[in-house]
Amino acid sequence: MSEIPSELRYTKSHEWVRTLPDGSVEIGITDHAQHSLGDLVFVEVPETGRRLAAGDACAVVESVKAASDVYSPLGGEVLAGNPALATQPELINSDPYGQGWILRLKPAAGASVAALMTSDAYQAEVAAGG
Amino acid sequence: MGKRTPLFELHQAAGARIVDFGGWDMPVDYGSQIEEHHAVRRDAGMFDVSHMCAVDLRGAGVRPLLLRLLANDVGRLTAPGKALYSCMLRPDGGVLDDLIAYYLEEKWFRLVVNAGTADKDLAWIKEHAKQIGVAVVPRRDLAMIAVQGPKAREKAAALLPAECRAPAAALGAFFAAPGDEWFIGRTGYTGEDGYEVMLPSESAAGFWNSLQSAGVRPCGLGARDTLRLEAGMNLYGNDMDETVTPLESGLAWTVALEGTRDFVGKAALEAQRAAGPPRKLAGLLLLERGVLRSHQKVFAGDAGEGEVTSGTFSPTLERSIGFARVPAAAPAQVEVDIRGKRLPARIVKLPFVRNGRALIEL
Numbered sequence: 232m233s234e235i236p237s238e239l240r241y242t243k244s245h246e247w248v249r250t251l252p253d254g255s256v257e258i259g260i261t262d263h264a265q266h267s268l269g270d271l272v273f274v275e276v277p278e279t280g281r282r283l284a285a286g287d288a289c290a291v292v293e294s295v296k297a298a299s300d301v302y303s304p305l306g307g308e309v310l311a312g313n314p315a316l317a318t319q320p321e322l323i324n325s326d327p328y329g330q331g332w333i334l335r336l337k338p339a340a341g342a343s344v345a346a347l348m349t350s351d352a353y354q355a356e357v358a359a360g361g
Numbered sequence: 362m363g364k365r366t367p368l369f370e371l372h373q374a375a376g377a378r379i380v381d382f383g384g385w386d387m388p389v390d391y392g393s394q395i396e397e398h399h400a401v402r403r404d405a406g407m408f409d410v411s412h413m414c415a416v417d418l419r420g421a422g423v424r425p426l427l428l429r430l431l432a433n434d435v436g437r438l439t440a441p442g443k444a445l446y447s448c449m450l451r452p453d454g455g456v457l458d459d460l461i462a463y464y465l466e467e468k469w470f471r472l473v474v475n476a477g478t479a480d481k482d483l484a485w486i487k488e489h490a491k492q493i494g495v496a497v498v499p500r501r502d503l504a505m506i507a508v509q510g511p512k513a514r515e516k517a518a519a520l521l522p523a524e525c526r527a528p529a530a531a532l533g534a535f536f537a538a539p540g541d542e543w544f545i546g547r548t549g550y551t552g553e554d555g556y557e558v559m560l561p562s563e564s565a566a567g568f569w570n571s572l573q574s575a576g577v578r579p580c581g582l583g584a585r586d587t588l589r590l591e592a593g594m595n596l597y598g599n600d601m602d603e604t605v606t607p608l609e610s611g612l613a614w615t616v617a618l619e620g621t622r623d624f625v626g627k628a629a630l631e632a633q634r635a636a637g638p639p640r641k642l643a644g645l646l647l648l649e650r651g652v653l654r655s656h657q658k659v660f661a662g663d664a665g666e667g668e669v670t671s672g673t674f675s676p677t678l679e680r681s682i683g684f685a686r687v688p689a690a691a692p693a694q695v696e697v698d699i700r701g702k703r704l705p706a707r708i709v710k711l712p713f714v715r716n717g718r719a720l721i722e723l
Contacts, residue, residue, distance in 0.1 A: 269378070269389075269390060269393070269394055269583070270393055270394050270395045272395075272652060272674035273650060273651060273652050273674065273681075275651075291700065293651075293652045293674070295394045295395060295583060295587060295673060295674050295676070296389070296394070296583055297654075298652065298654065298700075317650070
């Protein structure tokens with residue numbers, strides 16, 4: 232069974248969102264997602280300063296098997312992509328909610344983390360085969 | 362639900378991720394495709410390949426039948442047990458399938474054909490066989506397990522039935538020790554030494570479990586794909602199909618055009634060879650970060666454009682590699698469109714890896 236931390240928020244497309252103390256957010260893909268993808272071998276993170284709308288494809292994660300887009304759960308401005316993923320894409324496999332974070336975002340005015348799925352809702356979504 | 366091999370429940374119990382492959386529910390990996398890949402390059406791994414179809418051809422006319430149906434020349438098979446890799450062609454030279462033909466006795470050959478093409482192949486072979494009085498018997502009663510890697514033969518040896526051990530140990534490369542039930546070929550699809558074992562379905566789970574106890578790692582079709590790509594081996598449906606000839610698919614070495622033997626597709630291949638095949642299948646090494654995937658567009662400068670037919674991340678080289686069908690005059694360096702960016706790739710001589718060693722310069 233995959234790990235779904237209760238303090239994070241989630242999307243149907245298997246991203247997670249963590250609110251940081253300064254009000255910015257950290258985004259990655261869930262344990263369920265990394266497990267479905269298999270061994271990751273390449274990650275393309277967004278450039279700092281890029282403006283994203285909610286739902287925009289903002290990163291690409293590639294496993295040995297296939298490439299998948301990562302969609303931004305919120306609108307905002309990219310503060311950073313995780314530089315460690317350039318040489319260690321496998322961090323997403325080994326620590327999807329920690330060292331495997333993909334980008335940090337300054338949410339746009341009105342962007343609401345609270346409107347995203349709770350861990351319980353995401354758990355139900357995964358259980359339903361989403 | 363797709364078709365299932367006799368080992369399906371074992372794969373499921375082992376936590377394998379199951380995917381559809383040619384209408385079969387097959388394990389793609391058991392957790393880590395990369396670790397499975399390394400097990401085969403460095404030690405020993407095993408694959409359930411029971412979805413592939415063994416076909417026995419029996420009768421006095423079997424050799425003449427295969428001389429006519431296969432682009433490679435079964436006339437070269439004079440030592441019993443010897444195997445030959447060949448394409449089977451349409452009259453226009455398009456590739457119906459690629460297969461292994463084992464010469465067992467003068468009245469008995471065995472073919473091993475791909476899962477997704479088996480029905481089509483059988484219909485084609487039967488149509489030609491009936492005119493010549495050869496019995497065509499698909500052996501769906503047999504399972505097939507490939508044990509591959511530098512330690513594969515050593516680990517498998519003691520687990521074979523007693524009567525098979527000495528013949529298996531004596532096998533040269535690309536030879537098989539035939540039995541009607543247990544059939545052991547020193548063949549494979551990974552670029553490593555090893556056996557491909559055909560055996561009665563009811564014995565498959567026991568043999569699989571005993572191999573695992575001997576330290577042979579279960580490997581899925583994912584690792585099988587990265588291993589065959591590194592080894593420079595084509596996959597039917599990706600790298601060639603009915604719309605291309607062997608000469609455009611890196612398989613000219615498997616076509617025996619010399620001599621008077623007439624085979625289905627020969628005239629078309631002779632004409633194409635005389636004119637010069639317009640395209641070729643080339644090995645590609647991506648020079649920047651990213652991953653080659655099938656259907657990506659290739660820009661070959663003034664020579665025109667081509668397409669990646671197979672691509673992956675090579676666990677051995679830790680770079681992305683692939684095959685691409687490109688214009689015959691393609692330059693040594695090309696560009697590949699990966700999600701809208703043109704990344705440089707070098708055309709390299711195949712294979713990328715053989716017997717655990719990289720054969721190309723990075």
